Amino acid sequence: MQGMYKPFFIVITAICFSVSGELLLKSGMNSVGILGLSNFWPTLGKIFTHPRILGGFGLFGVGAVFWLAAISRVPLSWAYPMLSIGYILILLFSAIVLKEQIAPLRWVGALVICAGIILVFRSGTPR
Numbered sequence: 001m002q003g004m005y006k007p008f009f010i011v012i013t014a015i016c017f018s019v020s021g022e023l024l025l026k027s028g029m030n031s032v033g034i035l036g037l038s039n040f041w042p043t044l045g046k047i048f049t050h051p052r053i054l055g056g057f058g059l060f061g062v063g064a065v066f067w068l069a070a071i072s073r074v075p076l077s078w079a080y081p082m083l084s085i086g087y088i089l090i091l092l093f094s095a096i097v098l099k100e101q102i103a104p105l106r107w108v109g110a111l112v113i114c115a116g117i118i119l120v121f122r123s124g125t126p127r
Helices: 002-032 040-047 051-071 076-082 085-096 104-121
Strands: none
Touching: 002 040, 002 051, 002 076, 002 085, 051 076, 076 104, 085 104
C-alpha cells in the first residue's frame, strides 16, 4: 500500500491543476458569453484574449504535465479511474465558487463515484 501514495499524490496534483483550469475556463466563458455558430469568430477572438480563459488553459497544461508524470509510474488502468476525483471537486467548487445549484441526486451520484475511487485505490499497488 505504501507504494501507491506517491503516484496518488501526483495524480491528485494533476487533478487539482485541471479542476482549477476548468473553473477558470467556465468563469471566463461566463464573462465572454455563449459561443455559437452565429457569433463564432468574434467570440473566438474574445476567448483567446480573456485572461481567465488563458489562465485556465495554462493550469490545464500544467495538470497535463503532472498527469504524464503519473502515468509514467503506474498502470493507466489504475490512474485513469482516479481522475474521477475531479468530478467530485468540480461539483463541490462549482457550487462554492461559481454558485451553481447542484441537485441532491447529483450529490448521490458523486458519493457512488467516491465508493468506486476507494475500490480502485485499494485494488492493489501499482507496478
